[in-house]
Every structure is written in structure tokens, then in C-alpha cells.
Amino acid sequence: MVRVVLLRHGQTEWNILGKYQGKTDVSLSAEGMAQARLLAEHFPLERVDALYSSDLKRAHYTARCVAERFNLPVQKEPAFREIDFGEWEGLTYAEIAAKWPEAMGNFWRSPDTLTIPGGETFAQLQQRAMARLREIIADSDGQNIVIAAHGAINRTIIAHALHMNLKYLWAIRQFNTAVNIINYDGLEWASVELINGTAHLGKSEHAERT
Numbered sequence: 001m002v003r004v005v006l007l008r009h010g011q012t013e014w015n016i017l018g019k020y021q022g023k024t025d026v027s028l029s030a031e032g033m034a035q036a037r038l039l040a041e042h043f044p045l046e047r048v049d050a051l052y053s054s055d056l057k058r059a060h061y062t063a064r065c066v067a068e069r070f071n072l073p074v075q076k077e078p079a080f081r082e083i084d085f086g087e088w089e090g091l092t093y094a095e096i097a098a099k100w101p102e103a104m105g106n107f108w109r110s111p112d113t114l115t116i117p118g119g120e121t122f123a124q125l126q127q128r129a130m131a132r133l134r135e136i137i138a139d140s141d142g143q144n145i146v147i148a149a150h151g152a153i154n155r156t157i158i159a160h161a162l163h164m165n166l167k168y169l170w171a172i173r174q175f176n177t178a179v180n181i182i183n184y185d186g187l188e189w190a191s192v193e194l195i196n197g198t199a200h201l202g203k204s205e206h207a208e209r210t
Helices: 013-017 030-041 057-070 093-099 101-109 122-138 151-161 166-171
Strands: 002-008 050-053 074-076 144-149 179-185 189-197
Touching: 002 057, 002 122, 002 151, 030 057, 050 057, 057 074, 057 144, 093 101, 122 144, 122 151, 122 166, 144 151, 151 166, 151 179, 151 189
Parallel strands: 002 144, 050 074, 050 144
Antiparallel strands: 002 179, 179 189
């Protein structure tokens, strides 16, 4: 059995502005840094054997906070980078909807068929995430593994564990520093223990933010 703790990064400046980030390397806000420290302080597991992170700094900072508690290094993994939003990166929802109304409609209604101009599909995102995750699982029997990543990629991993069609991707919520726990028995059998946990944020208003 391998327990995978899947994290979303803390709040960023672009989260505040409502801009689509994707592969753009945006830093955490001061609040996001505080969220990451709270996550580390109130981490749900007493033992962590290895930590991996997206190579984008918002996820890597979040992972480093947890790593410091457990005195472990963080291995950067480009495979866990956020979806490539192509021409949408740096734009707000309103700006994207004005220029690509049909595509933005599909973003919410049919993410499984969405083509992002100059970017990735959610199926491609899921494929690259699961390919690397399977390699990690195969080498980590009996271990607790932490992966710090992003909202969209986390959703595709959870959807895979739940045998959920990507059409229903947005049924899964992912707040900043959300904790998700998936237990893997071998490479194909998974049991989801927790989704979008934010108990470490307490009753703060930030637990309600997307």
C-alpha cells in the first residue's frame, strides 16, 4: 500500500486577481505563504517518507514548508506542473470569455472535449500526471508520499482514482493548500480517503476561497 498526499499550492497574487496561471511561474502571496506554513504545522500525517513537487515555485514553496517539518528534500517534477493554458495565461475569466466564448463555455460544461488555444487538453494533463505517479507508486511500497501540485492536475489525478469521466472534473473542489489523500494498492487499485481538506486553515475565511 502507498499513501499519496496530494496538495494544492497556497494562494498566489494571480489567484487574488482572478488570472489563469497554468505553467506561468507565479509566486505565492503573503497569505499563500502563511497558508503553507499552517499546512506544515498541522499536517495530517505523522510520517512522510518522500516529497515531490511541481517545478513551479508556488507549489515548490508549499512543498518546502512541509519538507522542513519532516527534514526531507523536495524533488521537483515537471510532470506535476499545472495545465498549460496557452493563450489564456495571464487573462481573467471575463477576458477569456469575451475572446473565446465557445471554448470558455466548454471549459465548464465539457472539459473532457475542451481544446485550449495553444495549450493542453485535460486528457493530456491526466496522462502525464498519471505516468509519473505510477512510477513513484511502483518504487514506494509501504511509504507515505507527498506531492505538491495544482488545482487542475490534482482534479485529474483524483478523477482517475475515482474512475470519473473528465467531463465531471469541476465536481471536485480544490481550495488553496487543499489536502487530498489517496491510498494505492498496486498501480491500478485506489481508495480515496480525503478530498479538499482545509482543516489546517481552521475557521479562517481563506478556507472558503477557491
